[in-house]
Amino acid sequence: MTEKDKRPTSRREFFANLFMGGGVFVAAITFLRDVWMYLYPDLGRRRYTKYMVAKTRDIPLGKARRLLVGRVPLYVVHLEDGFRVYSGICTHLGCLVKWEEAKNRFYCPCHKGIFAPDGTVIGGPPPRPLDEYKVTIENDLVFITIEQRQGRWS
Amino acid sequence: MKAKNDVLTGQKILIGLFSFLLVATLVIVAGVEMKKSISEAPEIEITAESKQCISCHDQKGIAPGVVEQWKMSKHAVQGIGCLECHSAQKDDWDAFTCPESDVLVARHPTPKDCAECHEQQVQEFAESKHAHQFWVLKNADRAIFEMPIATRHGCEQCHNIGNIWPDKSVGECDACHTKHSFSKAVARQPETCGECHMGPDHPHIEIYTESKHGNIFKAKGKDWDMNYSTADNQNIPIEAPVCTTCHMDGNETQPMTHNVSARLAWESQAPWSYRTVWNEEKLGSWEKKRERMEAICKSCHAPDFVEMYMLTADLVNLQYNEIRRFFVKWTKRLTEDGVIDRIQADGKFLSNPVLNGWDEEPEKLMYYAWHHEGRRFRSGALMMGADFTQWHGIWEMQEDMIELMKFAAEAGYKEAQVWVDTNDPTKFVPYAIYDVPGNAWGINTRANLTPYLYKKFPNYWEEVRKNVKAAFERGLLSEKQWRYWEKRYQNKEYYLGTKFNTDDVFDIYSKRNDIDLEAMRKQVVEFEPPAKMFYMPKGKRISGWKFNRSRTNGRH
Amino acid sequence: MRVKEWLLERFPIDYQKFVEINEKIFIKEPIPYHMKKWFYAMGATPLIIFAFQVLTGILLTFYYIPSPEMAYESVRHITEDVRFGFLIRGIHRWGSNLMVIALFLHMVRVIFTRAYRPPRELNWIIGVLLLLTTLTFAFTGYSLIYNQLSYWATTVGTNFFKAVPLVGNTVLNFLRGGENVNPNTLTRFFTIHIGLLPPVMTFLIFLHILVLRLHGVAEIEGHEGEGHYPFYPSHFYKVIIATLFLVTVMSALSVVFPPGIGEPATPDQTPIHIKPEWYFYPVYRILKLLPLSVGIYSLVAGLIILTFWPFIDELFKQKMPKVKMNYVFGTLFVGVILILTVWEAMVF
Structure with a gap:
């Protein structure tokens, strides 16, 4: 045609x-x-992993505890309004912060960054508060939920 | 040409239609795909330290099965790893340093560790009789009879369930919640209880297997999910009970408990059956405990059935006491008169007075009539083990009684000799009697016409009533039970079935019975095989073979 | 038309001639009138499905890993993790099934219409070769899943070669790359499946169509000379409709019966019931029914008869012109295959 x-x-x-x-x-x-x-590789699909990080009775009010999940250092803090879990990596340049119980603060030795127990910056160069994890409490156990993009296949 | 165009147009439309059909299908495919990606649930993992334990145990092959079991546990799903239970402080009694790392590990997690999360359960368990080391308390010196090495893998293996640990916590959770899967289903499996509650002295698993309950479980249990939770007053999700259903699990009205004593109204394992007083301040009286048990029964059974069933079992326990009283009376008498001796050392009697010893016939008989047969008699009655109440129970106790009386007669007791010699059938009940009109299962119109005692003593029920009433007044039966007994007593012709005449039906069977007996007589009893017997006691020759005379003589 | 001229300058062909050839070969390909009926026009279905097999097959190789450790896991990954992985795998799997069915129906139709009659016997033989290639495709492809069933189907399937006289063991060892099914077997089958067979298949299809075109589509016996119509547009549309229909069906099947993954292969544990895929049921049934060597011989005999059927049919035609031997053969062919398939499906 x-x-x-x-x-x-x-x-x-x-x-x-x-x-x-x-x-x-x-x-x-x-x-x-x-x-x-x-x-096309699936970049968007998130996998969540739940870790038990502490028992509620182990951390008295106002105290913090450090632990490792994988290679990431975490701090579990017991505040008045409940439990919070922060990444121990300074938001400034990625050094590891330390909990100073006597001074009731997180301190980054690299550039003297100081964070309050609620994660906010109270001194030094860090641009934003410490990264926080989603916390759930079940039966006196503190769990955090971590997003994981790395699986065996990606 | 027009027609051809029409065909073409039709085909085009068909192509369009199929295209959209394909699109629709692909949309459904996309929907399935979406659903797949949305329903991504959080995966639960464990801390880095526990991961280290696991990979090392796997690689080195040090009890890797433990890890596999743990992987199937709810702990694994909840992210409870190794050190949550196995962590230790430096001076802990069971601390050791993992040779592959510098982690301090607790070798024996104890109930104290379990209580970190399962506080209520551990507490309940510690308050239960499971936690009570009565065997150490009372009978430690019987280890002279069963020497210590035998008790290591004998007594101790079971009785460790009431372990008192160096850290002062009590119990052994993994006796039932087998490590490291800690599966509820395994704990609920009747065979788990049956690891210990078995054998001649407390054949509870055998009784359960004999019972209707056990039968249904055997037939259908493999399809049941035994991992259910009964924590919050749910219906019992299985068709027939396993051990834990009645003794531990909750139902609509009862909370779940790890205190196995919370629902037990009898110390029916003890030498005497007495009403439980265990932890009364917390658990309440035996009646309260019985109420709890009945609340479970009533999930499936009618109240009247439960009432009658339990009352009958209670009367069996009371009856047991009276039989035992007879054994104790005679054994005591024989001991006091020096016919038999008690085991003693350093001026002290070894062992509990009720046990008396094991080395002489009357003591042995009394021991078996309690520890083996007496328990079977009572447990069978409480848990639907008919054969254990009857043949393994009362029958053997009565035989022991005969043996006891023969012993006493031979020892020269005239009273006993009279007992042995008499032909009066009432000699077999030389003790107080309990009874209840009828049974829990229905009305048997014939069964109650035969018993000798019913026929011989017109005042039988009046006499029995005196005993039951006394037992009630002594607090061994509840008021409700007494009233229930009275109700049956008042209508005993109904409950015994004697007011119903079913002779015509019974006659059919008695005629059949005559035929049976006749057949037996003709076929076998009157039959005599024709050949001569080979056994010739007088040394006669048979078929060319000669007895050795000297030897037969020697025998005579 | 600047682009066309620019292109023609750099690709100097005789455009006029190209258009003519194109018209002659494709657009105006004479299609006999009986092909207006759908019943006669389904010979292209295997080709359409094959095209989709090539497409989805290529897509699957993007994720598939042909190693014993990873094969099963990668199939699981495709099916469960990768977006639309289950669709792609589903189409590939259902495509393989439908292709066998389509080939079978095509053959039956050809037998009953005696479309292989002289001078088209060679095309029938090419067709039989295409069938064998397809079955080899299916067999090797199934083994790649590397789950318990496919692993053992492969083991058992290859074992039958043992009974082939003379060359059996050699072929078996060659196929397996060793004496037993081992890592080499998987890579071998993978290479055969995606490297060797596709060009063979493409070449055979090309031959099949070439011979068909050289002769023209066979007309129905006794209805010769009813005329022809051009391929485009009517028949072309038919092909499009068939294509759309097949994709829809395969997609729908992938959703309703998604491809499973089963248990990973455990070479030290044979499952209780091993069965090949259903299209091998007739062969499997025969081999189970008869002693192995007899079974193999009869299969070879059957294959020879099938391959040379056009010549055999012609012999019959000369001896007994009245008898429609192709009907007998066709009925036997369908009947035997159906009975054996159903039989095997019903027993364990």
Whole structure:
């Protein structure tokens, strides 16, 4: 069917063509989208891991406790309004902060960054409060939820 | 040409339709995919230190099975790793340094460690009789009979459930919650209780297996999920009870408890059956404890059935006491008269007076009539083990009684000789009697027409009533039970079934019985095989073979 | 038309001729009139499915890892973790099943219409080769999942070669890359599945279509000369419809019956019931029914008859012109395969 053969298409045929073309186009796009999503690595899917970090009775009010989850140092702090868990990594340049019980503060020895027990910056260069983890308490056990992007396959 | 165009247009529309159908399908596919990615639940893991324990144990092959069991535990799911239970301080009694790291490890987590999270359960357990080391308290000196090495893997293995640890915590949680999976299902498995509650002296697992309860569990239990929680007044989710259902688990009305004594109204393992006073200040009277047990029964059973069943079992316990009283009376008498001696050393009697010793016939008989047969008699009655109440129970106790009386008669007691010689059947009940009209299962119109005592003594029930009433007044039966007994007593013709005449039906069976007896007589009893017997006591020759005369003579 | 001229300058072909050839070969390919009926027009389905197998197969290799340690895990990863992985794998799996069915139906149709009659016998033989290639595809592909069932199906399946006289052991050792199923077997099967067979298949398909085109589509006996119509647009649309239909079906099947993964293969533990995929049931049934060597011989005999059937049919035609031997053969072919399949499906 070359250009010359083409008679003016009737309205009916026009819609039929449109329906067919549109359908095939949409179907092809949908299918190709799936194929693309299959091939493109899935960066967005988050995996959450729950760790038990402490028993509530182990940490009296106002005290903190350091522990390692994987290689990440964490601090579990018992504040008036409940338990908080902070990353022990200074928000300034990534040194490890220390809990100073006597002074009731977190202290980063690298550039003298100082954080309050609630994680806020009270001195030094850190640009933002300590990173905090989501805390849930079940049966006197303190759990944190950590987002993990690293799995065996990514 | 027009027709052809129509066909083409139709095909185009078909293509369009199929395209959209494909799109619709792919949308569904995408929906499935979405759902898959949304339902990503948090995975629970454990701390770095515990991970280290696990990988090392796996690699070095040091009890790697422990790790595998733990992986299946709820602990693993909850992120409870190794050191949550196995952590130790420097001077702890069971602390040792892991040779592969510098971590201090507790070799034996004790109930104290479990109590870190399961405080209530540990507390309840410590208040239960499971935690009571009565065997050390009372019978330590019987280790002279079963020497210590035998008790190591004998007595101790079971009785360690009441271990008093150096840290002063009491109990052994993993006796039932087998480490390291600590599975509820395993703890609930009747065989777990049956690890210890078995054998001739307390065949509880055997009784359970004989019972309807055990039978249903055997038939269907493998399909039941035994990991359920009964912590918050839920319905019992299984069709028939296992041991824990009645003794520990909760139901709609009862809280779950680790105090196995909370629902027990009898010390039916003791030499005498007496009502429980264990931890009364907390658990209340025996009636309160019985109430708890009945509340569990009533999850499935009608109140009337429970009332009657328990009353009957209670009367069995009371009956046991009277039988024992007879044994004790005679053994005491024989001891006092010096016919038998008690074991003693350094001027002290070795062992508890009720035990008396084991080395002489009457003592032995009394011991078995309590510790083995007497317990079977009572436990069978309390837990639906008919055969244990009957053949392994009362039957053997009565036989022991006969042996005891024979011993006394041979020792020259005239009273005993009279007992041995008499033909009066009442000699077999030389003790007070308990009874109740009828049984829990229904009305048996014939069973109560035969007993000798019923027929011989028209005042039988009046006499029995005196004993039951006295037992009630002594606090051995509750008022409710006494009233229930009275109700049955007042209508005993109904409950005994004697007011119903079913002779015509019974006659059918008695005729059949005659036929049976006749058949037995004809087939076997009157039958005499024709050949001569080979056994010839007088040394006669048979078929060319001669007895050795000198030897047969020697025998005579 | 600047682009076209620019291109023609750099790719100097005779455009006019190209258009002519294109028209002659594709657009105006003469299609016999009976092909208007769907029943006769399904010979392209295996080709369509094969195209999707190639597409999804390539997509699967993006994630599949052909090593004994990782094969199962990577299949699980594709099925459970990768977005739309279950769809891609589902289409590939259902495609393999549908392809066998489509081939079978195509063959049955060809037998009953005697489309292989002279001078088209060679195309039938090519067709039989295509069937064998497809089955080899299916067998090797199934083994790649490396779960308990597929592992043992592979072990048992390859074991049958032992009974083949003379060359059996050599072939077996070659296929397995050792005496037993071992890591080499998996990589071998993988290479055969994705490296060796696709070009073989493509070449055979090309031959099949080439011969078909050279002869033209066979007309139905007794209805010759009813005329032809051009491939485009009517028949082209038919193919499109069939394609859309097949993708829809395969996608829907992937959702309703998603591809499973089963238990990972444990070479030291044979599962209780080993069965190959259903399309090997007839072969499996025969091998179970007869002593192994007899079974193999009869399979080879059957295959020879199947391969040279057009010639055999012609012989019959000359001896007994009245008897429609192809009907007998076709009925036997369908009947035997169906009975054996159902039989095997019903017993353990």
